[in-house]
Amino acid sequence: MANLYAGIEGGGTHSILVLLNQSGEIVYKGEGPGLNKWLIGLEECVSRIGKMIRRAIDGIHMKSGIPLKSVGLALAGSEHEKSKRELKELMMDKFDWIESVESCTDAQCALSMISKSGAGMLLISGTGSCCQIINPDGVSRQCGGWGNILGDEGSAYWISFKAIKTILNHEDGLETSLHDISYIKEAIHKYFEVEDNTGFMEIFYAKSDARKVAGFCVEVAKGATKVKDGLCLHLFCEAGRYLAKHITAQLSSIDEKILSAPEGLQIVCVGSVFKSWELLQKGFMQVLQEYKSKKNLKNISLLRLNQSVAVGAAFHGARSVDQILPLEYSKNATVFSQIEL
Structure with missing residues (x-):
């Protein structure tokens, strides 16, 4: 062979x-x-x-x-x-x-x-998240990618973690949720097979299973798409905002030639969270609209690898x-x- x-x-x-x-x-x-x-x-x-x-x-x-x-x-x-x-x-x-x-x-x-030059931007949102750029001269820069403890905002793990933390904070009286928690609370206890909130101590400390936690993001997506649960929709909107912030954090370092290309800034999006793009889009667009006047940013093409x-x-x-x-x-x-x- x-x-x-x-x-x-x-x-x-x-x-x-x-x-x-x-x-x-x-x-x-x-x-x-x-x-x-x-x-x-x-x-x-x-x-x-x-x-x-x-x-x-x-x-x-x-x-x-x-x-x-x-x-x-x-x-x-x-x-x-x-x-x-x-x-x-x-x-x-x-x-x-x-x-x-x-x-x-x-x-x-x-x-x-996607190109012979190998220049452009990559945005990742799977278990974790990060944004990487490569300029035409080969110089690169990364934003995020610090793992689930130090970062990973907008990732599947982050969405799941925020869902759980919202329930804990609400029931502790630490921070009242602006959205009804009943749907997500039931989904959390069923998915993680815990009878009460103390069960999360084992999941996050004894077992520390990032894959298991990130997997709950699928249930949040179901809640957002099938029953239009307010908290689920909010979590994905916030994830979209953070993913867009990864992009804006990189714009001061990216070559102007990439931004002014006929097709605009091409961003390759990798990771399972982008399967729920319609849920991320609102928060994503809010951040970009807020930022557009600060940089020569006119057009963006989001690409999915085949x-x-x-x-x-x-x-x-x-x-x-x-x-x-x-x-x-x-x-x-x-x-x-x-x-x-």
Whole structure:
């Protein structure tokens, strides 16, 4: 079989692996567990990656001893240079059948899938949240991405956490909710299988299961769309505001050429929370309307990738062994919202 190039997109709750051939075609795609080293540790992260790759090789009937040309990694929690270096060194030490390992940011991977320049903006809202920019000169900047304790505003975890905290504060008399809490309270107790509010002590302290907490966001979305619950709608509106704030926080650092392009500022949106765009839109637009006069911001195109960021990771991994994989940019993303300010 011809040379193969692996790419892995790893978040806090799940991951995706692809194998690409020299023509840029996906010959294997599979899913795996979360790969955030801050949640599971570096050793476990590398162990999980190894298992995923071996499963992929078995899936296309290759012998595990056959070298893999490269592995590109876009992993939450491994964006900084020290983390990249540690991850690469451990993988190269454990897997001698991998020729090259290259770590890259989500922004590098996603933006390389939509344009040859690789410049633009990436907005993430899944288990966690962050916003990354890459300018035409290659200079990058990140806003957010500090994890569920220090940040992740506008993410699935944040929405779920705010729902729970609203109930606790209301019933403690600390802060009265402006919206009826009955629907969300019942949904919370049913989802987390707790009889009373003291059950959250175990969930947030003893178990500290970010994936479980983030998963409740689906129930909040159901409450907003199916029964138009006021609190559920409010939580998504606030999430939209914070996601837009991630964008405005980056505008002073982004190259004017990107803002003044004919299609406007292109933002690649990644993460399951964007499946509920109609719930985020109100708060999102409020912030952008408030900000538009402060910067040359006229048009915004929100794009949804048609392929996993793992494809972009494979592209960057291949470059580390001097192989440029062909990508069909027009097929990799779709505009889901065009905003004129």
